[in-house]
Amino acid sequence: MSGGALRRLRGLLRKEFVQIWRDPSAIAIAFLVPALLLLLCGYGISLDAADVPLAVATERPTALAESFAGAFAQSSYFAPRRFLAAQDAERVMRAREAQGFLWLPSDFARRADSSGKSPIGVIVNGVDANNARIIEGYVQQAWIGWLAAQARQAGRPSPTLIEVEPQMRFNAAAISRDFIVPGLIAVIMTLTGAMLTALVVAREWERGTMEALLVTRVTIREIMFAKLVPYFVLGMGGMAASVAIAMGLFGVPLRGSLLALTGASALFMLAALGMGLFISTFARSQFVACQVAILATFLPALILSGLIFDINSMPLAIQIVTNLVAARFFVAILQTAFLAGDVWSVILPNAAALVVMAAAFLGAARALARKRLD
């Protein structure tokens, strides 16, 4: 790079920094938005059900029925409410005051004694299928525990012949916040990146200042570079604030190295800002740039990144589509870096994908900007 180019670049960078300084909304976007959204959403987004309201209908309160119902009262998963008639329990479920109900029919104890199979009805509201499945799982656990306790009392061998010993790696207590908060950082930084850059080029075109810049000797590459650097600095600042909140406030452990986290964050930031610049050059007007930024960032990052929905379980065509979402690679890195540590076999391929995305977005933005001159 010649001395002239360097001087031009310094001038351009100075202009961008002065513009940011005069209208501090970019600083607010970079720091306040991630912090605010992470605080609001980090507390609210949890998949750990506790005290699930459950109705229990024991039509004839025999000792056996009581001991079964008692097993649920002790469980921390359930907040059971007792009824005598199944209709009452059903009514409570329909009114959405209980997620489901257990039904112990009046001949429950008699049929269990005569060694015929005595059925307990487990009826759950299946609208929220995930929750329903988790509740069914909890009920089954409580049932198995109760059967084993009954067998022990009677001196019989345990009815469950197999003991499953579950071992959850990286998150033994299954705290959903520990994986959701790092993932949320990826989603929120996607928005921040787009918000920071999506309008900067469109605004210059709209106001005609881009033409003014272009008649000088600066090149498009220099303009793009000057637009990228200040927002990259701001974005990394926001990222650091988010990581500090995740660790300090939400108590998410960071098992990997800060170096890996910083490197991956820098790559992701380039991809997110590159996407913003691409939107900006593609849209031509601030209005369309805003619309595209709203549509293309939040929902894809939330739904297609693997943050909450398992990518492996999606149909193949959709799995391929998820490769267009930079957050997908960053979520994989963040969840590994926070919970598992520096597992390079996960971090490196995802980091490589981020490099490709960043290069593609920035390259496309530059090519589009050049085409607009013709």
Add this chain to the structure above:
Amino acid sequence: MWRRVLALVVKELFAALRDRKSRTVLILPPLVQLVVFGYAATYDLDRVPTAIYDQDPSEASRDLVARFLGSPTFHLAAMLKSSERIDELIDSRKVALVLTIDRRFTRDLLTGRPAPVQAIVDGRNSNTALLIEGYVSSIVTDFSLAWAADHGGQAPPVALDARARFNPTLSSRWFFLPSIVALLTQIVTLLVVSLSVARERESGTFDQLLVTPLRQIDILIGKGLPGLLIGLCEGSVIVAAAVWWFEVPLRGGLIALYLGLMLFVVAVAGVGLMISSLAATQQQALLGVFLFMVPSIILSGFATPIANMPAWEQQLTLINPMRYFLVVVRTVFLEGADVASLAQQYWPMAAIGAVALTAAGWLFRSRTT
């Protein structure tokens, strides 16, 4: 007077739809997203990559393994001969589950001691991990009961008979598709409404609008109605796609659904206009949209139940229109809810809409001077 308002509505519709890019943005991406999200948003696990380490290759253990491989939930990724690779497979996410059948498996089964089976799961997504554990435990329990029956054992005196109402196969797609109606309708309405005032303010034409004989309420209607119309149209398309393309049962009436959709779109348009009239520039409007949209979706019960939130945050969701509409759209679709049973959901949306629109109308003027 209505002619003037109508003229304004037509102008706003033109502004949103005249520009080819803006028109494309309003119509194409939401439809693509409907299809993509419709298939992507599910908690149902499918083909979970699984490694099996059978230390006791015997008839019983092969039976158990066959039950796993026969289930569509699990997909065999590796058959292990030693425990060496377990850590590497889990760490690198090549498998999400390692099932280890202990050497004593058959012996313990025959002598009536609990036979150990170890299930190591990748807990980096603890929800997926819990679901995998649930599937494992139910397959193992089924196997254990069948084995006992075959070997002259005693069946347990009490059995569970589990049924799910409204969604017998517990398809989580049935749960998420109606929710996508809410998600995309909100986004489209915000796209049309939230930038409209800010854009005119930035280019200076909003002041011209204020000096016309149009009253505040006329401007409010003129600015809000296009978003309302476009939001309703897109909402209807998504409902139709959910019913005919994704085959989610629509058990309730259209009146209950559309009353909810209408109130929801009014409330969202109100919030959008509020954001738009607060913002001096389009960049500020964009910021406002994100600050409203992100919490409104995450704190709506869309992906995680509201009941799991801390109490103060549950209170906060009371001002979120999407919270109510999600209940409406889900229960109308799956439970066949009627208008009367949804009154508790309708009136808060109406109240939010009224407050937001009033505030927006007031902000029109106060921000000008």
